[in-house]
Amino acid sequence: MTDQHNEHHPSEHFETLAIHAGQPADAGTGAVVTPIYQVSTYKQDGVGGLRGGYEYSRSANPTRSALERNLAALEGGRRGLAFASGLAAEDCLLRTLLVPGDHVVIPNDAYGGTFRLFARVLERWGVTWTVADTSDPGSVRDAVQPRTKAIWVETPSNPLLAISDITALAEVAQQAGAKLVVDNTFASPYLQQPLALGADVVVHSTTKYMGGHSDVIGGALVAADTAFGEELAYHQNAMGAVAGPFDAWLVSRGIKTLAVRMDRHCANAERIAAMLVAHPKVAEVYYPGLPEHAGHELAAKQMKAFGGMVSFRVKGGEDAALAVCDRARLFTLGESLGGVESLIEHPSRMTHASAAGSPLEVPADLVRLSVGIEAVDDLLTDLREALA
Incomplete structure (x- = not known):
């Protein structure tokens, strides 16, 4: 499960991918909807002999894997990962990217929970941040420091609906040797494809438009690069804030009508x-x-x-x-x-x-x-x- 990108026909449209990508009929029963694998552990065929790569549902679960493949296809990424909440996804991303002393450029208009994560949690561990108007690439460029490892963007932003130029900011990030992170929650992958515009990783609160029915809490990351996707997957497993099977199933169901x-x-x-x-x-x-x-x-x-x-x-x-x-x-x-x-x-x-x-x-x-x-x-x- 190292590359989830090219499992579908390149000519298929978004509406088709939302319903079919990463969601084949169940091999055991022919069920057209991925079942809820409400299971914690899996029988091994001898020590280390895993069936389909599954050993323990924190590490991987078939229902969550189907959602993760679907997320990767919809965002045009190489690796999708599903989490227990949007903030859990953000936390995993930032702890994968950053060590004490690193710096992040954050937007002057963003979700309050994202700001709280930087200002009240990561700051205590030696991560610094600078606020910039991300709708102005020059402002972002001026905010970059020698230890800047990420430029964080929401577009449209929350709650003032500002728009940032993803392609221009990707150039700023590349020149700085930093990752461009785009929170795509407000737009959803149906309206906007940040990875195609140069972003390195996309963040979602799948609670919102992806789930779409106010009945599930979830988050997601989609990485443009396979190697970075594997780093994120390692930390996802090590930290453990994964989407449960039923929550993953609810998000998958919501995506079909996105x-x-x-x-x-x-x-x-x-x-x-x-x-x-x-x-x-x-x-x-x-x-x-x-x-x-x-x-x-x-x-x-x-x-x-x-x-x-x-x-x-x-x-x-x-x-x-x-x-x-x-x-x-x-x-x-x-x-x-x-x-x-x-x-x-x-x-x-x-x-x-x-x-x-x-x-x-x-x-x-x-x-x-x-x-x-x-x-x-x-x-x-x-x-x-x-x-x-």
Whole structure:
């Protein structure tokens, strides 16, 4: 299982790969869906005689292996790895890449949990970091230091939906001898392929669009290089924060409908962003699909569509933003994103509370929407009433 890339026909489209790549009919029964191998250990044919490479399910499990092959195919990578959460995937990646004294460039707009991992955990172990505006390659280049080992990017970013030029940043990383890490959670591999644009490794919270139904926690890494993928796999096994069989199965099931769901997420988000731009109580809208968005042209170039996330600032400050969150009905007040149901949240007090007082602090009047796949007219009515 050292190279998971070319198991499919090169002409197959994403929608076909999502359903079939790494997911052959079960050899024992002919089941068309990979079974849940809810098993901890495996019979060996003599000492060290492993059947299919399986000995213990922390090291490998058939259900998880099927998901990992699928992830590699969808991202166009050489090795996919599935974890118990997105942060578990990030932790494995960073402990594979870094030793005390190393340096990382991190974005000025990123998930609060990612910032917390750098600022509250890795910093204690001697890893340093510098914040840069990753939408400006020059800013990233200026932030690079002699011991920079990784440049970390979210595009679109969380929660301000900034767009970063993956190809340009890959050149900066290569010149610095560093890895370019792209968190592709907001876009999903259906909308964006960072490895094809020069990234070294992709990170996902599979909890979000990949799972798609708010019923599983998971994470993933996909490496462009086989050797680096093997390093990650070694640390995955050594550290042990792997996806369980049932969680891997749920993510695999979600991926099969990723394309059709993302089409609806994007279409709904475009309608909602347009409504918010025209609303008298909205001060500013962040959505890369808007022509006035600073990253619109770049997003149109490196993404298939503009995604299902929309953020906006409310006139009247924090209290007005909190009131909108409280009054929404179809938009459920809750953290996370990417599920079929629409969610609304106040990042400053919720997902990004850990960034308070830091360069990543978000505006207190900001509201973030994860636009679901409900009837868009119902969602528009709900937001208009919440803003009224």
